[in-house]
Amino acid sequence: MDSTEKPSNFLRQIIERDLAQGTYANRRFAGHPADAAGHAAGQPDAARIRTRFPPEPNGYLHIGHAKSICLNFGLAQDYGGVCHLRFDDTNPEKEEQEYVDAIVEMVRWLGFDWNVGGVSHLFYASDDFDFMYRCACALIEDGLAYVDEQGADDMRRNRGTLTEPGVDSPWRDRLAAESLERFEQMRAGEHPEGSMVLRAKIDMASPNINLRDPVIYRIRFAHHHRTGDTWCIYPMYTFAHPIEDAMECITHSICTLEFEDQRPFYDWLLDHLVRLGLVASPRPHQYEFARLNLTYVVTSKRRLAQLVAEGHVDGWDDPRMPTLVGLRRRGYTPESLRLFAERIGVSKADSWIDYSVLEQALRDDLDTRAPRAMAVLDPLELQLTNWAEVFGSTAHAEPCSAPAHPARPEMGRRSFDLTARVWIEREDFKEAPPKGYHRLTPGGLVRLKYGYVVRCTGCEKDAEGRVVKVLAELLPDTKSGTSGADAVKVKGVITWVSASLGAAAQVRLFDRLFAQAQPDAGGRDFLSALNPRSRQTVQVYVEPALAGAPAGAWFQFERHGYFVADRIDHAPGRPVFNRTTTLKDSWGR
Ligand code: ATP
Ligand code: MG
Numbered sequence: 046m047d048s049t050e051k052p053s054n055f056l057r058q059i060i061e062r063d064l065a066q067g068t069y070a071n072r073r074f075a076g077h078p079a080d081a082a083g084h085a086a087g088q089p090d091a092a093r094i095r096t097r098f099p100p101e102p103n104g105y106l107h108i109g110h111a112k113s114i115c116l117n118f119g120l121a122q123d124y125g126g127v128c129h130l131r132f133d134d135t136n137p138e139k140e141e142q143e144y145v146d147a148i149v150e151m152v153r154w155l156g157f158d159w160n161v162g163g164v165s166h167l168f169y170a171s172d173d174f175d176f177m178y179r180c181a182c183a184l185i186e187d188g189l190a191y192v193d194e195q196g197a198d199d200m201r202r203n204r205g206t207l208t209e210p211g212v213d214s215p216w217r218d219r220l221a222a223e224s225l226e227r228f229e230q231m232r233a234g235e236h237p238e239g240s241m242v243l244r245a246k247i248d249m250a251s252p253n254i255n256l257r258d259p260v261i262y263r264i265r266f267a268h269h270h271r272t273g274d275t276w277c278i279y280p281m282y283t284f285a286h287p288i289e290d291a292m293e294c295i296t297h298s299i300c301t302l303e304f305e306d307q308r309p310f311y312d313w314l315l316d317h318l319v320r321l322g323l324v325a326s327p328r329p330h331q332y333e334f335a336r337l338n339l340t341y342v343v344t345s346k347r348r349l350a351q352l353v354a355e356g357h358v359d360g361w362d363d364p365r366m367p368t369l370v371g372l373r374r375r376g377y378t379p380e381s382l383r384l385f386a387e388r389i390g391v392s393k394a395d396s397w398i399d400y401s402v403l404e405q406a407l408r409d410d411l412d413t414r415a416p417r418a419m420a421v422l423d424p425l426e427l428q429l430t431n432w433a434e435v436f437g438s439t440a441h442a443e444p445c446s447a448p449a450h451p452a453r454p455e456m457g458r459r460s461f462d463l464t465a466r467v468w469i470e471r472e473d474f475k476e477a478p479p480k481g482y483h484r485l486t487p488g489g490l491v492r493l494k495y496g497y498v499v500r501c502t503g504c505e506k507d508a509e510g511r512v513v514k515v516l517a518e519l520l521p522d523t524k525s526g527t528s529g530a531d532a533v534k535v536k537g538v539i540t541w542v543s544a545s546l547g548a549a550a551q552v553r554l555f556d557r558l559f560a561q562a563q564p565d566a567g568g569r570d571f572l573s574a575l576n577p578r579s580r581q582t583v584q585v586y587v588e589p590a591l592a593g594a595p596a597g598a599w600f601q602f603e604r605h606g607y608f609v610a611d612r613i614d615h616a617p618g619r620p621v622f623n624r625t626t627t628l629k630d631s632w633g634r
Pocket of ligand 2: 101
């Protein structure tokens with residue numbers, strides 16, 4: 046789609062304004078993250094804008110991240126720009142290579158690429174720890190940062206509250222040279238964790254608590270997944286992030302609303318670093334949008350991790366999880382997630398999106414591509430008692446066929462045989478039918494879809510009175526697709542699978558992971574809102590050809606919804622399908 050055809054939003058308006066005004070037109074780019082001098086020596090930047098998706102590699106991506114990925118990569122695509130994939134790996138304790146690999150895989154899976162013109166735009170904040178340290182030293186020398194040796198308790202107390210200003214630290218006015226010496230000692234590992242921090246010197250009376258001399262460096266004797274033990278001081282995210290943006294020549298730094306209160310510090314920091322000649326100008330600007338809140342799931346890495354760790358789900362890729370690996374296993378397509386992101390748009394006000402919006406995007410995508418198949422999920426045997434009479438032998442198999450997709454003849458046809466015994470859905474037979482019931486009932490006529498019209502003659506029951514078999518007679522010359530097909534009018538059509546030729550399969554039916562739309566609303570423990578019936582496993586029968594379907598293949602099981610051959614457990618000859626989503630309208634007749 047051309048960018049002009051997409052609905053506008055406040056971010057598009059900002060970008061279009063910047064492009065019209067040429068705000069970023071004369072930038073140079075070194076081809077990689079660099080300081081002001083590095084970029085000045087580079088080429089004029091061919092990218093009209095630069096955005097970034099900056100995950101912290103401390104967990105698996107979820108549907109909320111997909112919104113951010115689609116937004117940042119999508120805006121870059123639409124406006125002749127480049128989107129970077131940046132690992133914001135400044136917090137050594139929680140980060141791991143496993144998460145880096147998984148994030149790379151899922152951004153690719155969603156269909157986005159950070160390689161542009163043969164250049165990779167995948168960066169790690171930790172590669173720039175040296176430069177961040179240099180920035181910190183420059184701020185100290187300029188009187189804009191100091192080493193504070195108050196204990197953590199004093200620092201907290203002296204920060205003040207929303208209604209009371211903070212109190213200056215006794216270390217606030219120490220000499221720059223003394224702070225610099227202390228900071229170097231911190232880096233050299235001469236002081237224990239928690240004994241001192243580096244703080245920006247801004248305004249302890251600011252109504253914005255984030256400007257009351259925020260901490261910018263702390264001591265952590267922690268092994269980092271990329272820099273190992275090189276560092277024992279680490280920059281705070283709020284310090285590292287703007288610097289990374291500037292080093293990468295980001296033009297529009299788009300983040301979620303909870304960072305709105307951080308924007309004044311973002312601006313303060315980058316304006317000073319531009320003035321000090323450390324980062325390139327024009328510098329990036331931060332814009333905030335509302336995060337995605339989706340009903341019936343949780344989208345917080347911490348909560349998702351808890352679900353996995355405590356065994357409430359089978360893993361990060363459990364098909365009930367709103368993680369991207371979970372959604373993929375459930376059968377979500379990248380196209381459906383991009384469609385979802387486009388439909389929900391972006392705004393500046395927090396809101397909840399109903400889970401059904403996500404499901405509908407999936408249906409709209411799968412409807413056009415999923416081949417159709419018949420499956421019986423709650424099998425009951427139907428015996429055609431006059432089969433030998435009509436076809437000469439009880440063993441006869443009568444070939445039937447149907448289009449793979451009703452609207453796409455180029456997808457070809459599928460074949461399956463009708464036999465003397467078939468499986469039908471238990472709900473498709475009723476001895477005492479309610480009013481308006483048009484399926485099998487003693488004496489009634491129904492069409493076996495793509496096959497023949499049959500007349501129900503009765504049923505057999507077990508000792509408990511439960512129906513175990515339905516009996517019917519086939520009406521010759523009523524085969525679908527033949528001239529006699531319309532000779533007998535029926536009101537009901539039912540799906541079926543040959544009992545002798547159909548393939549047995551396992552099907553997993555999923556319901557919402559949480560029973561409450563907002564699992565953690567009102568201070569409730571989100572675990573208490575878990576839906577105890579979120580997964581049901583049933584043994585079913587499917588068209589014979591489906592036993593050989595490749596893992597990851599999608600089907601629409603007629604009447605039942607969209608299903609995918611499970612990526613992990615499905616194997617030829619041992620089919621396992623996940624129900625991706627139900628059909629929009631239930632089988633009403
Ligand atoms: P979580 O809240 O799940 O821990 P996070 O914000 O800590 O996620 P990051 O790795 O920092 O995760 O996120 C990377 C990017 O994804 C950030 O720019 C963040 O704003 C964005 N993001 C995270 N969650 C959502 C969401 N629910 N909706 C939209 N964007 C999101
Ligand atoms: Mg975060």
